[in-house]
Amino acid sequence: MRTTALRAPAALAVLLAIITVPPVALWHFRSVYLPDHVPNVAEALAWLTTEDNGRLFLLLLVGAGFVAWLQLVVAIALELFARVHGATVPHLPGFGWAQRIATALLLVVLTGTAAEAAEPAGDQPQPTHVVVPGDSLTKIAADELGSSTRYREVFDLNHGRRQPDGRSLQDPSRLRPGWILQLPHDSDCREIVVRPGQTLSQIAREQLGDAGRYREIFDLNRGRPQPSGRPLEDVDSIHPGDILRLPTLPKQHGGGGAVAANPHLAALTSCEPAGPPPAVGSQPAKPPLPPHGHTPATERPSPRESSTADDSTSFVVGGIGGLLAAGLLTAFAVRRRQARQRRRPGHRIRVPKQGTIERELHAVEVPATVEVLDRALRTLSRAARDTDVALPALRAVKLGSHGLELRLTDACEPIAPFTAATSSEWTLSAEAELEATAGPAPYPTLVSLGHIGGGDLVLIDLRQAGVVTLKGDRAAAEAVLLALAWDLAVAPWAERTVLTLVSFGESSAAVRPDRFRYFENWDDALHQDFASEATHVLLAAAPPGAEHVRRSTELLDGACAVDLAAVVTVDGDGLSPVGAWRLEIGASSTFVAAWGEEVELQKLTPSQVEELVVALASADDPVQVPVESYRNVPPEETGVPEPLRPLEPAVQLPPRPALQVLGPVRLTGADPGKVEAKKLNRLVELAAFLALHPGATADEISLRLGTDAQPWSAATRQGYISRLRTWLGRDATGNPYVPNVDARHGGYRMSESFGCDWSVFQDLALRGLARPEVSVPDLQQALDLVHGTPFGNVPAGRYAWSSWLQREMTDSIVDVAHTLADAYQKAGDLPAARRAAMRGLQAEPVSEILYRDLLRTEYRAGNLAAVRETADKLSALAASLELELDEETSALVASLLSGRK
Template sequence: MRTFRLLAAAVILLAITVVPPMALWHVRSAYLPDRVPSATEAVAWLTGEDNGQLFLLLLVAAGLIAWLQLVVAIVLELLARLSGTAVPRLPGFGWAQRIAAALLLVVLTGTAAEAAEPTGDDAQPTHVVAPGDSLTKIAAGELGSSARYREVFDLNRGIPQPDGRSLQNPGLLRPGWILRLPQDSDCEEVVVRPGQTLSQIASEELGDAGRYREIFDLNRGRPQLAGRVLDDPDSIRPGDVLRIPRPAKPAGGGGAATATFVRASVTCQTPEPPPPAPPSQPAKPPSPPPSVPPPAQSGHSSNSAASPADADDGSSVTVVSVGGVLAVGLLTLLAARRRRAHHRRRPGHRIRHKQPGRLEKDLRAAACPGTVDDLDRALRTLARHAGADLPRLRAVKIGTDGITLRLAEARSPIAPFVQTRPAEWQLDPAADLDGEHVPPPYPALVSLGHTADRDLVLINLHEAGVLALGGDRDAAESVVLAMAWDLAAAPWAARTQLTLVGTGKTSAERHPDRLRFAPGWDEALEPSQGCPQVLLSAIPLTDDVARRLPPSGYDAVVTALDNDLSLPDAWHLDATGQSTAVKILGEDVELQRLSPVQVSELVDALADADEPDQVQADEYRNVPLEETGVPEAVHVPEPAVSVDRRPVATSVPSLQLLGPVRLHGADPEAVEGKKLNRLTELAAYLALHPGVTADDISRQLGTDTQPWSAATRQGYISRLRTWLGRDENGELYVPNVDARHGGYRMSGSFTADWHQFRDLARRGLAERDHGVSDLQQALDLVRGTPFNGVPPGRYVWSSWHQREMIDAIVDVAHTLADAYQKAGDLPAARRAAMRGLLAEPVSEILYRDLLRIEYRAGNLAAVRQTADKLAALAESLDVELDQETSALVSTLLAVRPS
């Protein structure tokens, strides 16, 4: 069938482009004279009575012009589809381009249609890639979790696509590709064929032509293959990919007309962005903050902006001046610093971070963690197999063809790579990457920039020796800063010491363990020993310094260069223009840059993470501070059995957020299985944001760029309202919106463990007589880390709530541990600390409580075991322990309890 389609497509194109001129030439005697007329004969022919030959000639001329327009339109449409760019619209060619689009839809998507059409009950669901799509967005929208992007990648890696290419890298996609999806989807999308309208599709798919509006609302603003978005119900075109609310057979159970679209099973959800950094937290935490939209996935930088066409390769090229490696590294660094700040929080206080700036939002749009991880593991696996025979690596290219190595010399490939050219290896998609514990073999590998095809290029500075940046000084400085931070954050350069000359002083002060600043060359030419050394200078190289470089001890040097200095053995790049020729690649590269303004924003974000504001939380003013000095030892008998005072479950709908998210008291069989998680998230959002507006729901449970449509939002709210039903007083758990309610909310009879926790904690901290009992009841509600078990990509609005819940749980657990110790009930104190650690496994406040508890019990072995466990947890999570914790361990182990 596939061969027949291709043959038919070739015949159609051949007939359109070749047959008309051949036919006209064959019958030319009917409208052309036998010889070239003279001027007198031509004038007489035009002014005399027409015998029909002149009219026929004019008709043939018009036909030739129309044929030429159609051929041009077909060529433009074909080139645009193969390159993944938008089709240029030519004045006067509208009719021809519409016909060409329809023809090529049949020709180029004939095999795609065959792949996407269901062949039985177990047909493979698919997704047609649109401009701006990435695997994480597709996984979030179609499978409900951006974390499942790897499943989509593994399912499609190496499979030929309609344009002849194949998916080799998770961050690089092409519009028009047909991606297979795992067999767990419950919705459909259609590819519009010529002549279709939304009403016809609604009638044939949903059984009701009047439901065309639902389809339009679900697809409003969604990018299409031609590079435009759907903004009018009457503007659909052949080739548009539309989602439909749910599969439905034509009314009447048969007799429907032959399908005029391609069907592919997907999930009717809009994509969600990766979780943003925690937003600023107010000083008064009892009320949830106003709904703040997640950071938009901006495609701009200080240097240039990405067009829609630029963005068709995936998220790793959304920001032109910053590559995916640098983006992932900087975001990881920021997250680690913020996590460390929360571990050093004082009891009863809250950490208040500033809102993420423009740079951080751009980094999130450019990051592609899977690609960075693949490259790191691939190079370590290569080192494991090569041993001492490690190849000389010049450059790495990450693009549509996967991960490609450019070597300094031709040689036989080493696993996990295969040879594509004499000095070029490509990562084998099926290879087992098993170099986890091998040191990185190329610690001076740094991102250089992007090619015209949006492939990311990295170069090995060790192989270059000296990389000279000619041209404008400011332009060279931005390249130097980008390389410095790229190396400072890349996983394979973790042991590389970097020296910045003449620039980056604030960067070095904020990241001193990796960056060193030198004001001039004299101070720079004294590197430390014992690890790889790279020098990066914004000060141009001089003859004197050039003579001193070889014995200086640096493995590589990146430096600005004056035009009058000759370095014949160096690699030279012109930093002035947007792109520069790279000889080792044989193509131009758009250099990666970080301007001083962007670096200043990055340094400010790191400073805010390192030294955040700690504000007293009003509701937790009575949380005791940690005791100082050596705790007084007490001895009490251990109970045989500890009592777990958990609240009794009820049949009333209630929401569990203090641990794995669950919705109890509602029959899970009463809703579609694929909608259960989404409805639970909607219930959680309404419970934590009473009075929220319809727009807030659409934006927070969708995305800023692709919010929920009105039809999608109303459909989920209606399902949730029907599912939960009414309370014992006949009131809806999800009330209808009216003037009294003033927005969407859950009813007062709907309960959530977080609300119960806050009420008990507030009362327990305010009342001395019954405080311990109330606090213990609050702590008994905790079953794990809040919002645990939700798929990444869901609950992106919950970061502030999760942080507040964790801090509150730690405060309550610490208060109870302190009260029980003062009362001499060490087992109860131990249980309180351990319950709090369910929510925050690396809480140093609670671990210090445990250390004091075990010391008071006279159990020095348990003190040591507790300290070792905390150290191991901190190492596994890449968290640095506070000096106060280390000092307490040393003190307790040095003084034996009396």
């Protein structure tokens, strides 16, 4: 990047020399090859007929050089003209060599000049990148900025800037070799590690030159996961080793709408999300294989790493939009969590191989954007209610690289948190604050329609449309209808919307009866018992008749006291009501008047839906298999524990580099100040991967810490491994904690002297469960290692490789906690039983097994108020996670409160 810029003056000098030196030199030395007067005819003939003394040959040579110089000057002039005007350079016969030289020279000159022009005056030049073949914005962001998600920063910084060839960057997916892209200053995302005794005011004074700017640092880091395991929530509660981002401007300015300033949307476009803080631990054993050899599927909440996985500038993959993908994956997560609540002690849930549909969904999901849109609309709803202002009628919404835009049916004054772009267009304000608990969803029929150029998603409010007709063949119409149906079924703002499916979607209705109603024909659908408290949308793959149009019009007009908000149907020979929106679905895109652009419609094919339905059904009723090593975990309320012995001192992890994953991820025994702050999180993740996957190959490391689409390059991988080896250093025997690969070990691993709490936990748990009468001290020491949910502080998008391990760790902790609670109860030590259950609930907060243990403990203690309070807490927690309590739990609560045995 900088080398090219340094070559530019030299190349410019060569260019000027080519243009000016030859004619000046020829004129200065003209006496060598030209006579001192104009020759007459006799003299000219004498030159041609007498023996040449070298002067004629020199004249011919000079003439040929002069012609070549003219060709080169003409080629340079043409190249300059074409680049200035963005035109194509014509290929002149006989000028090929000259045009190639001119192109090369101008590329170097203009590239360097543009790069230097891009650098602001001052001590810190603007960094730039020269595009080479094979480059993409995500690749450039990953290589230059450390995170592929920052490609949007690069795009925004260079959008519309004229490039050396006269063109400019308009489409994020279209780059041309030779372009010079400005990059954000590294200081825009500076991070520091807190030293002992430091305060935010001191850091602001030292780093920003103004102690009064401590509040900016606090606002920028509030709630971020930290190495201490305690997110920053108070200006006076920073801890040594915490990693803080530093602002660079006195005040953040929006500029780009919601994405530029909103703290939630900014996660998609700004600095690399904070990875897991540094993490404690003993030599890990190779993780157990999934039951029956199945490959573990990724489970939320561990979505694919946005900093590496989101290598597309589009919110759409394979016709599926990012909002729909995030909603469907949330549905999978809820069902799988519900199924885990029914796991029997000592068993594990067999994880099926991830299907095609789930892989496609993970490739495009944008969960952060779903949350922002939902909270923004609910905040708008509350603000309108609090200020007694009517909500505006919404026609369409656009989500994309430039944030969130609303398009209204009529012009009106903006309502917070939105600001007006035009009289009928609102954007999310740069300083907008979204409420965590806001009002009801104001637009329950808002649905993803498709995407426009560049991948931005377009949503429309079906209530404003009233009737939408689809013009095209049945198969295409059904794919669009299925996408609309499922998008509404999983959207958080449409939680009270019921979808009536006519002549399609029977299997969808079977797997989601709470949201879908299936009818074979229009007659049955229009004469159903519409629930008055719900919002209804009717979707039909069969054309309506005249009577159906009349009846649906009555329902839409509210004549029957039914909230039928919209009807979407295939075209019925012109029978649609006046004013219906019509979408042509035969072509690749259709013009949508609500947005005023061509939109490529979102689609879910029947085959995709069938795979989706099967996967959801499988998530509801997974196979449970017993685990041999946990065979002595007692069923609930059975088994006699051994007499309680005094507990041995808790295991103390040695003072050496050690990994802790049974709670917030931490790496202790290594000084975080010895590595670059922006590399720290990635190095901790690499150490965790090697510790939990001993023998990992180079390709496995590249793929699992990168993505399928953009794995780590060999240089990136070796660079991180080398940094980690240098950082951790050597053990007491002089061997590195990150050994070099050798034939004896094969693959990469951490040394045997590197600690890991999961390995210690496994050793203690398996030893404690090895006999029919469990060893309470061993199990208690194992449980004492638990400090929260495994990998609990990992932000969305990081450690995606750990999803199956998280489940295995959580299930193992619940089994150990249940075994201890059961043993302590039978021994009469109710406080210890309560502590065991509560410690296990730190790892799995909604474990009904442990809640049932806790309920029995409180009942045995004669504390019915605590029984009721515990039951209420569990019910509220399950409701917040959209889970239904197991029948066994409900029956136990009823039995305990009624006094029945």
